Amino acid sequence: MGSSEFSWKLADHPKLPKGKTVAVVVLDGWGEANPDKYNCIHVAETPAMDSLKKGAPDRWRLVRAHGTAVGLPTEDDMGNSEVGHNALGAGRIYAQGAKLVDLALASGKIYEGEGFKYIKECFDQGTLHLIGLLSDGGVHSRLDQLQLLLKGASENGAKRIRVHVLTDGRDVLDGSSVGFVETLENDLLKLREKGVDAQIASGGGRMYVTMDRYENDWGVVKRGWDAQVLGEAPHKFQSAVEAVKKLREVPKANDQYLAPFVIVDESGKAVGPIVDGDAVVTFNFRADRMVMLAKALEYEDFDKFDRVRFPKIQYAGMLQYDGELKLPSHYLVSPPEIERTSGEYLVHNGIRTFACSETVKFGHVTFFWNGNRSGYFDPSMEEYVEIPSDAGITFNVKPKMKAVEIAEKARDAILSRKFDQVRVNLPNGDMVGHTGDIEATVVACKAADDAVKIKFFK
Template sequence: MEPKKTPRPLVMLILDGYGISFIKEGNAIMAAKKPNIDRLMREYPMAVVGAGGEEVGLPWGEMGNSETGHQNIGSGRIMYQFLSRIDQAIADKTFFENPQLLEALEHVKKNPDAALHMLGMLSNGGVHSHINHQFALLKAASDAGVGDRTYIHIFLDGRDSSPDDADGFIGKLEQEMKKTKTGRIETIIGRYYSMDRAGNWDRTAVAYNLLVHGKGEHFPAWKDAMKTAFASKDRRMLESAPAMVIDGDAPMRTIQDGDAIIFYNFRSDRARQITRALMDRTFKKFPTEPWKNVYVATMASYDETLKTHAMYKDEEIKLPLGELFSKNELKQLRIAESEKFAHVTYFFNGGREKPYPGETDFQIPSIATKDVSEKPEMRAREITSQVLQEIKKDIYDVIVMNYANPDMVGHTGNFEPTVKAVEIIDEEIGKVADATLAHGGAVLLTCDHGNAEIVINHLTHQRSTDHTNNPVPVMYIAPDNKQDPPKDDVILQHVLGTPIGVLADVAPTALEILGIKKPKEMSGESLLGSLS
């Protein structure tokens, strides 16, 4: 028997926020008309893998997220995430001995006019930050004797945690502040402004001018401010809450030269723009202050070019998938819209900023809108169009692509637009699969985490804006890999209801398809035997 021909290109198609659940209520994926995905599921072998909690290096029960998912897919190993590492450090108290944390506190202690500013997203979502880390920082500031010079700047979530939880988070923070006799809430703003990652510098400017110049609507107390945050009566819009200053008891303390900043978000992609505005002295996007003596500690490394001090470093990832493609002289294309571009490049490459030799990165600008549910198509069609052009050019051996729609629209908690988002990517997946097969290539389809399968919680009947812990699909679509369709949906549900691996198994699967030996650094196992 002749050996199977290596497909070219191999398209690694990552659906963002597309999990598997058989609960119908609130399930935008089940509600969507998706003839292409349904056809491919029946014609080609598929399985599901774990994408949350300990299966991807997060604490038990923690929902998966895009950064973690792409890291696990690209590295071929379970990546123990910052959330787990920081939680453990707090538990064993080594957190309070962290050199960068101590330096930030000492910077304030030795200068009686200096202030300590704590920035971060106040949430228990565990995707970009965690409220418990804010609490630990309050204790550290209290122990250092700078509690009366500590100022807190809250970034509101509403996406990775329910908008309805926001008041409760601030209430818990207030209790912890009283307990430690530390801190004062100075500003509140939505993540739409403070955590933009798509190059919308006008949004970043709103957050910067709030933190540095005190530009925003003034309120006597945080509860008054939160009424404004929900003024639209659409709690989904919490993430775009305006710039708000809390100065009822005393004038606001803005960030000034000589101060220290602790930014406790541990995920880098949505922390980079505001950090660059604060610390990059060559910054030209909008006017900024030329500080000379501001100490900035960040929970993780955001950008190697900035003069900040990372409390926790990225783990070195040896021989991720992208490097192996490069070493084997395969030309690879990475393509996504802005919202997920870092995921198919930086995170997929294990935290490497620079493309590997033979790697081309193509970014399609995301639509600038406050409410993506009004544009559920996002840039899916443009991504498809570019991929089809590249397949015709016959340049690339591997194409890594991402459709952001199910995740980004699912985060709004708006059911019908999420259904529409799934239907749109179904159409695009059909085009990519057909073009790839016609060219002699193959598609390895997977997902980074769940979301769109629970837009309405079937227990509370309320909108769900966060990720899920559900398993995600893996499918191998190749000319010589067709199967006899399952006789009924019961068989198909059995296959999809039992995970056979984890996201770390996707990279070894891709390597086996391409005839590349898996390195010992990869702990994942190929699923090709189950997908053939």
């Protein structure tokens, strides 16, 4: 819709008087759940938030930050900071995550994008490797999306394809891996009948191979790297179905913790290690358990484990997994095209805005809030302040982070009377919560509450 076809004019708010500054405070990672000793918000002293809730119970609302409320396909889909701030800033719901992938695959748009063109450059001489969770659970990946991608890639010139499977048993029933591998093998057989050299190259259980998160255990990623890139694993099989069945017979084995394996030919040589000139796609749409592998595949300067070999590949994610790190730099499905965000409406209506957070969430109250758009809409109407995050430490070491500094900047902006909207993000609950350190997260929750107090009660 062109700008001439609609009005930027906003109607006056029925209750908020003109001239009042509106503060939008995102307490990242903050939520409500049953009280217990692991509920850090409940355990922490949070007098400011408690008083806001008790002071206006009729106006206290819970806002959903996952599932269909932020454009994800089902209520089982976990939200994240990026989609949450997209939705908050846009004031509308846009397709995100798996839904975005479904639309791109259904329309064929995925094969016209820059990401696919980038990996396609390798199709003549190299192999296309697909790495991800083999599951129909719909949390991290979906089998039907992989099937469509295999079909589409082969129709668009991929002559040699290797799939590196990660078995699930967490989002789906344990033991279902055998059926998934059989289905995939059947699809690959049909591709081979059409002249495409397509087969499974390696595998392993998701919690033991590749899919670690939050840099908890790089050994998990290394086991995957050894099998997928180096073609080395403690178990070698000529058939993936046989591999999964046999490895499940090991005492206490299950799909989640299946040992890594590689598929070899009759001479015992791995059929699909990743080498120079190959293309690699990680086909999970959910980010949290793909970021670590993305770093290993993309970063020249990498010291988390000895990669032994760092192949010169063209790598793309199904989506971009980390908008802040711009990781990976290439991806098959672009973020949604979000237009006419609240920030743009505000400048068109002469409403002055101030946005502030520390580095780890600064992009969320600016870039993501503004619909994945860098910079100002109108520098004369907006001021963005970034407070540098503590570099080189995990956030549980300094759980108070920069909450006080953010709060003071916001308070000063409010008192300056220069701004009509002041928006900030207090990252403590999210960033410290991700570390899994209970004591530190309790400190973090109190720090966020203290920051709210500085903004409104002092």
